[in-house]
Structure formats: C-alpha cells, structure tokens
Amino acid sequence: xxxxxxxxxxxxxxxxxxxxxxxxxxxxxxxxxxxxxxxxxxxxxxxxxxxxxxxxxxxxxxxxxxxxxxxxxxxxxxxxxxxxxxxxxxxxxxxxxxxxxxxxxxxxxxxxxxxxxxxxxxxxxxxxxxxxxxxxxxxxxxxxxxxxxxxxxxxxxxxxxxxxxxxxxxxxxxxxxxxxxxxxxxxxxxxxxxxxxxxxxxxxxxxxxxx
Numbered sequence: 001x002x003x004x005x006x007x008x009x010x011x012x013x014x015x016x017x018x019x020x021x022x023x024x025x026x027x028x029x030x031x032x033x034x035x036x037x038x039x040x041x042x043x044x045x046x047x048x049x050x051x052x053x054x055x056x057x058x059x060x061x062x063x064x065x066x067x068x069x070x071x072x073x074x075x076x077x078x079x080x081x082x083x084x085x086x087x088x089x090x091x092x093x094x095x096x097x098x099x100x101x102x103x104x105x106x107x108x109x110x111x112x113x114x115x116x117x118x119x120x121x122x123x124x125x126x127x128x129x130x131x132x133x134x135x136x137x138x139x140x141x142x143x144x145x146x147x148x149x150x151x152x153x154x155x156x157x158x159x160x161x162x163x164x165x166x167x168x169x170x171x172x173x174x175x176x177x178x179x180x181x182x183x184x185x186x187x188x189x190x191x192x193x194x195x196x197x198x199x200x201x202x203x204x205x206x207x208x209x210x211x
Contacts, residue, residue, distance in 0.1 A: 009028035009029045011029070035067075035078060053081055086163070092156065097152045097167045099150050104150055108150075114201070115140050115201070116141070117198065119132070136153075139196065148175050
C-alpha cells in the first residue's frame with residue numbers, strides 16, 4: 001500500500017491576513033504572479049507554498065535564486081515552471097519534462113498538437129525475458145511552432161537520467177525534426193526518442209516484438 005499524502009501549507013496562523021496577503025482557502029497555498037509576487041506588492045513567496053506550482057526542492061532553489069537576482073541584481077529572468085524535469089523513483093521510473101498531454105490540449109488545442117509515442121524493450125531486459133511492452137515513451141509537439149517539443153515523458157529504467165538530458169534540449173527549443181536528426185546511442189533507452197515515428201492520432205500499433 002502506497003499513500004502519498006502531500007504537504008500541508010501552514011499559512012493560516014502566521015499573520016498573512018494582517019497584511020492582506022490572500023491565500024487559497026481550500027489548501028492554504030499562496031497565489032502569486034509570474035514573478036512570485038503576492039497580491040501585496042512587497043510580499044513574495046517561493047517553493048512548495050505556491051498555489052498551482054510544483055512541490056520540488058530544485059524548483060524552489062531556482063525560483064529563490066532568480067527572485068534574489070531580480071530584486072537586488074537588476075535581472076529580469078523568471079523561473080520557468082513548465083519545462084521542469086522530474087522523476088518518480090518507483091522501481092520502474094517515470095520521468096517527464098514540459099506539459100502533460102491533457103494540459104497541452106487545454107493550452108494549445110488538440111488540433112494543434114502531434115503526439116508521438118512508442119512502447120520499448122530495454123536491452124537489459126532481454127536476458128531475464130521481461131515483457132517487451134512495459135516501457136513507454138512519448139513526445140508532445142506543437143504543430144503551430146515548427147513541431148517544437150512541449151512535453152516529453154518516459155517510463156523505463158533510468159528515466160531520471162534520460163529526462164535530465166532531454167530537459168536541456170527542450171529549454172533550447174528542441175523540435176521533432178532535431179530529434180529525428182539526432183543519432184541515437186545503441187542500445188540505450190534514450191535512443192527511442194530519436195526513432196519515434198508513430199503518432200497517437202494514426203492509431204497504429206506501438207507494441208514491440210524484440211530489442
């Protein structure tokens with residue numbers, strides 16, 4: 001049995017109401033604008049306390065660093081809360097960066113997206129004879145922006161390492177064409193992102209027969 005209870009936002013008894021800072025009454029979290037500024041202009045919030053943002057330590061560190069640079073260093077750089085690589089370290093890891101498919105549809109419209117996906121079989125699974133079709137990879141592309149990759153998802157061994165590498169490419173404006181032009185390292189799990197050619201909209205079979 002796995003229970004993920006999340007985090008409690010302990011904001012109701014620290015005096016925010018005294019200075020007029022609004023919180024989400026449902027969860028106690030603090031709404032902010034894209035510069036981590038609350039409804040009270042001189043009060044900022046970062047990290048897990050933010051309403052609708054990711055509860056990840058590296059995100060809080062990055063947001064805090066950039067906030068300090070904006071407030072005291074003359075910078076204008078803001079934290080990117082979309083292209084955040086993250087991994088669930090279950091025995092079969094799941095990694096993602098960018099939009100989940102459902103949110104991408106809400107943001108861009110299903111007609112403006114192309115989703116490529118495939119099942120795959122890691123080389124190290126050939127000897128123990130594990131299921132060919134347990135691992136999964138998917139990229140979500142914005143057709144209106146040169147098929148730019150706006151979401152990447154992988155379920156398989158070492159997904160964290162794979163996702164971290166592709167996250168930098170996504171920040172640089174990775175497109176499906178660039179993925180296709182990239183020579184894969186055989187036989188790695190990450191190679192699958194350089195050979196994907198089946199779209200979800202085609203309805204074609206993505207099951208694999210071997211390595």
